[in-house]
Amino acid sequence: MPRRAPPFTALFALLCGAACNGGLQPLAPPTSCPRGLVGICGTITFQGTVPDSTQAVYVVAYHTFPHSRDSLFTFQPSLPLLQKLPLDGATAFYAIPVAAGRYEWVVAVWVKQGFTLANADSTLREAGYYRDGANPSLPGVVNVYAQGTDSIDFVIDFGQMHPPCSYYSPPCP
Amino acid sequence: MLTSLMLTPGAAATQQAATLYGTVRDSATGHALEDARVGVQGTAYVPTDATGRYTLTGIAAGTVVVRAQRFGYRAATDTLTLAPGDSVAANFVLRPSALHMDPLVVTAAKRSQLLDQVVTSVALVQDSELARRAVNTVDEAVDKAPGVQFLNGQVNIRGSSGYVQGLGARVLLLVDGVPANEGDRGGINWDMLPVDQVERVEIVKGAGSTLYGSAALGGVVNLITREIPAGSHARVRATAGSYANPPDTIWRFRNYTGAQEGLDVTASYGGDALRAGLTAGARHSDGYREQDRSDHWQMVGKGEWLPSAATRLRLTGSWASNQYQAPLLWCERGTCVDRGQAYQPFRIDTSQAGAYTRSDKGLFAATVEHTMSPRESWLARGSWLRTDFTDYRRPVGDFGVANRYGVEVRGLVRPTASRVVTVGAEGALSDVTSDIFGNHWQDEFAAYGESEQRLGPARMTAGARVDYIAVDGGGLSAVVSPRAGLVLPGARGTLVWRLSVGRGFRAPSLAERFVQTSLGGLTVVPNPGLGPETAWSFEVGNAAQFGTVVRTDAALFWTEASDLIEPTVDPMSAQIQFKNLQRARLAGLDVAVYAFPLTPHLSTSLAYTLLYTRELAHDTVPARPLAFRPRHLLTLGADYTFGGFDLGADFRYSSSFERVELYPPTDPRVSPKVLDLRAGYQRDALSVRLLVANALNYLYNLAPQTLAPVRTVTMTLTWIY
Numbered sequence: 001m002p003r004r005a006p007p008f009t010a011l012f013a014l015l016c017g018a019a020c021n022g023g024l025q026p027l028a029p030p031t032s033c034p035r036g037l038v039g040i041c042g043t044i045t046f047q048g049t050v051p052d053s054t055q056a057v058y059v060v061a062y063h064t065f066p067h068s069r070d071s072l073f074t075f076q077p078s079l080p081l082l083q084k085l086p087l088d089g090a091t092a093f094y095a096i097p098v099a100a101g102r103y104e105w106v107v108a109v110w111v112k113q114g115f116t117l118a119n120a121d122s123t124l125r126e127a128g129y130y131r132d133g134a135n136p137s138l139p140g141v142v143n144v145y146a147q148g149t150d151s152i153d154f155v156i157d158f159g160q161m162h163p164p165c166s167y168y169s170p171p172c173p
Numbered sequence: 174m175l176t177s178l179m180l181t182p183g184a185a186a187t188q189q190a191a192t193l194y195g196t197v198r199d200s201a202t203g204h205a206l207e208d209a210r211v212g213v214q215g216t217a218y219v220p221t222d223a224t225g226r227y228t229l230t231g232i233a234a235g236t237v238v239v240r241a242q243r244f245g246y247r248a249a250t251d252t253l254t255l256a257p258g259d260s261v262a263a264n265f266v267l268r269p270s271a272l273h274m275d276p277l278v279v280t281a282a283k284r285s286q287l288l289d290q291v292v293t294s295v296a297l298v299q300d301s302e303l304a305r306r307a308v309n310t311v312d313e314a315v316d317k318a319p320g321v322q323f324l325n326g327q328v329n330i331r332g333s334s335g336y337v338q339g340l341g342a343r344v345l346l347l348v349d350g351v352p353a354n355e356g357d358r359g360g361i362n363w364d365m366l367p368v369d370q371v372e373r374v375e376i377v378k379g380a381g382s383t384l385y386g387s388a389a390l391g392g393v394v395n396l397i398t399r400e401i402p403a404g405s406h407a408r409v410r411a412t413a414g415s416y417a418n419p420p421d422t423i424w425r426f427r428n429y430t431g432a433q434e435g436l437d438v439t440a441s442y443g444g445d446a447l448r449a450g451l452t453a454g455a456r457h458s459d460g461y462r463e464q465d466r467s468d469h470w471q472m473v474g475k476g477e478w479l480p481s482a483a484t485r486l487r488l489t490g491s492w493a494s495n496q497y498q499a500p501l502l503w504c505e506r507g508t509c510v511d512r513g514q515a516y517q518p519f520r521i522d523t524s525q526a527g528a529y530t531r532s533d534k535g536l537f538a539a540t541v542e543h544t545m546s547p548r549e550s551w552l553a554r555g556s557w558l559r560t561d562f563t564d565y566r567r568p569v570g571d572f573g574v575a576n577r578y579g580v581e582v583r584g585l586v587r588p589t590a591s592r593v594v595t596v597g598a599e600g601a602l603s604d605v606t607s608d609i610f611g612n613h614w615q616d617e618f619a620a621y622g623e624s625e626q627r628l629g630p631a632r633m634t635a636g637a638r639v640d641y642i643a644v645d646g647g648g649l650s651a652v653v654s655p656r657a658g659l660v661l662p663g664a665r666g667t668l669v670w671r672l673s674v675g676r677g678f679r680a681p682s683l684a685e686r687f688v689q690t691s692l693g694g695l696t697v698v699p700n701p702g703l704g705p706e707t708a709w710s711f712e713v714g715n716a717a718q719f720g721t722v723v724r725t726d727a728a729l730f731w732t733e734a735s736d737l738i739e740p741t742v743d744p745m746s747a748q749i750q751f752k753n754l755q756r757a758r759l760a761g762l763d764v765a766v767y768a769f770p771l772t773p774h775l776s777t778s779l780a781y782t783l784l785y786t787r788e789l790a791h792d793t794v795p796a797r798p799l800a801f802r803p804r805h806l807l808t809l810g811a812d813y814t815f816g817g818f819d820l821g822a823d824f825r826y827s828s829s830f831e832r833v834e835l836y837p838p839t840d841p842r843v844s845p846k847v848l849d850l851r852a853g854y855q856r857d858a859l860s861v862r863l864l865v866a867n868a869l870n871y872l873y874n875l876a877p878q879t880l881a882p883v884r885t886v887t888m889t890l891t892w893i894y
Binding site: 022028088092116 | 844
């Protein structure tokens with residue numbers, strides 16, 4: 001009978017050993033797309049001074065350019081998955097989960113304190129977007145496949161932000 | 174005066190009857206056994222007190238079979254002949270045998286029955302296990318049961334609930350048979366009862382709506398509280414402990430070690446006709462992470478009047494009050510002092526610093542039980558559950574006050590020696606007053622019946638329940654929940670097969686129908702037309718005993734669920750709404766093995782659940798795993814007992830969730846591997862227990878951005894008079 005002891009002891013030791021490693025560990029912010037992410041990653045370079053009224057800045061992606069207010073909230077990722085960009089450095093890396101596909105506009109959205117859906121026109125601003133390499137005045141198209149699309153880098157200029165109505169009809173009053 | 178008048182009939186009756194008294198002891202140690210059950214077969218059993226003593230009164234003269242039993246021991250019987258007015262001593266000595274399993278359960282069929290006669294899987298957590306584990310809350314006690322997993326306070330039985338942030342549990346909580354899910358959110362308050370008041374927990378797995386109606390979609394958890402022993406008694410339970418500091422200095426968030434402490438005091442008196450007990454207690458915890466401090470106060474009272482041997486009136490009340498800092502999601506980069514880290518699991522987003530919740534809850538119930546004859550008995554019950562919370566958060570807080578009033582009448586008839594019929598009716602009124610749920614109410618009426626027929630060694634069960642539900646006085650909607658089952662013992666009584674198929678349902682909670690708030694820029698809109706979610710559960714189970722060394726229980730289960738209620742996000746309108754969307758499938762295998770591999774002093778256990786879940790394709794969403802369900806769930810346990818000492822350990826492994834929702838991509842996910850160690854010493858009325866929960870300080874999270882408990886060392890001192 002006592003011969004059964006070693007397997008039990010060994011099993012328990014094995015399990016304890018397995019639990020000694022792993023688990024959550026300190027993690028520096030990523031500088032490239034996390035493994036397994038299907039989405040868009042890149043580095044934002046900040047220019048200008050962050051306004052005191054800033055609530056948050058997010059990066060979002062649109063399959064098609066939003067030409068009307070009705071399509072303003074058709075971006076990805078979905079609202080609960082939005083991540084605030086850290087604003088305490090000169091640059092910030094971002095990684096947003098979006099479905100595989102083609103995206104016409106990858107844009108940083110500045111959100112003013114007190115934002116609600118009703119006052120979105122006055123509390124949201126386009127703060128910068130990924131630009132076409134050949135013609136920087138146009139948005140750059142980003143294709144996402146079954147993994148992260150990296151190096152979608154662009155600039156946020158807090159001194160050059162535009163309200164949503166700048167991009168659709170009727171134009172801003 | 175009133176008391177003496179009430180006592181008169183009982184006193185007169187006992188003059189014509191006999192009395193039995195005595196003690197129950199352990200054959201190996203000679204120690205008195207508390208909470209052993211002694212009774213004349215066919216009547217109610219009484220518990221022994223801390224010194225192992227019992228008194229049975231009002232026994233009809235004649236030849237009676239007296240039985241003494243306790244979980245983990247072989248039952249003992251004695252046949253006695255009693256004359257009117259006799260007072261006879263009958264002492265029992267029970268042999269330890271944890272494998273000798275013939276415990277009575279009361280939840281699966283709404284009546285007492287032996288565990289191996291139940292058509293569905295039932296997991297038991299006995300008082301000895303509760304004491305040995307030295308846990309501080311009821312959910313900790315339930316957490317390690319086979320097939321059960323908690324996600325941030327939300328119970329999952331075989332993956333039933335997933336994680337929906339406390340809204341609409343798919344498990345029904347009962348306290349001594351009284352439904353105790355919240356009237357507004359349908360969630361469960363696990364801190365309503367002090368764990369010291371819980372004698373055992375019965376966990377019925379699979380759909381249980383045939384007898385229990387709404388919420389019993391994934392299972393039923395019944396907390397059975399302690400009986401009041403005869404004589405005057407007191408019980409004191411004191412706990413003190415500390416939380417491990419973050420293992421890495423970059424995660425440190427305070428310059429002291431967090432502590433927790435608690436005290437529960439119980440006093441009781443049990444007479445022949447009147448019994449009463451009162452428990453008061455409090456707990457404080459600094460928490461193991463930032464903004465996790467909590468204070469808890471509680472009081473539990475129980476009173477019984479036994480005007481005759483056949484009638485019992487029981488009044489119970491429990492009240493608990495909490496004030497706890499809201500442990501919000503952990504801090505991601507840029508939302509706190511992140512020290513250059515991608516996330517800080519011990520810290521919170523500073524925008525919600527200072528948020529806290531004040532919560533009060535109470536459950537009151539009155540039950541009358543009457544046994545008219547060995548063949549007929551009935552029960553009537555009324556209950557009131559009240560919950561009241563206020564969230565103090567920025568920019569504005571929320572509040573909600575909810576009530577659930579319930580009534581039930583139930584009859585038990587044995588028309589022949591081989592048939593048992595249970596019939597009953599239930600009614601409930603739930604209401605809520607809240608800034609986010611509005612002012613609404615829901616009426617529920619139900620009738621149910623179930624019959625068990627013995628055919629040779631087999632037992633066949635069939636029953637059904639119909640529930641009518643109306644919201645805000647609107648039209649009634651009806652749900653029918655049938656169930657059929659078969660229990661078939663194998664040869665020599667060492668093998669039992671069970672088979673069942675049943676339907677479960679859950680009516681949407683008032684919160685799911687009417688919630689109206691905003692969440693991170695999204696508007697949560699109500700859906701008054703939300704319908705109930707339903708499920709068919711199939712199960713084939715087998716319980717087997719191999720000599721005196723090994724006992725096993727295994728079950729294959731399959732659940733097909735329809736119209737599951739889930740929150741949906743509409744990006745076009747930036748709205749969240751609860752909808753009946755999903756069809757889902759949950760199937761798997763549940764195995765439990767108990768063994769004494771080397772010596773009777775050493776007991777070991779293994780519980781494993783293999784879970785396959787699929788959300789079936791709907792709209793444009795392809796088939797995919799259900800969120801927040803692990804594929805594998807493994808629990809290993811070992812306990813060594815010698816004299817008054819015991820040492821034990823539990824190990825729990827849960828595989829990573831195949832799919833999660835609302836996780837940011839930077840959020841790490843790991844497979845929990847948690848080791849709990851425990852040691853205890855008991856001498857007469859005093860016991861000391863040490864628990865080191867999560868001894869390896871394995872850091873993990875099950876709910877999004879929410880750190881699970883770190884290593885916690887707790888010392889518990891219990892004294893019984």
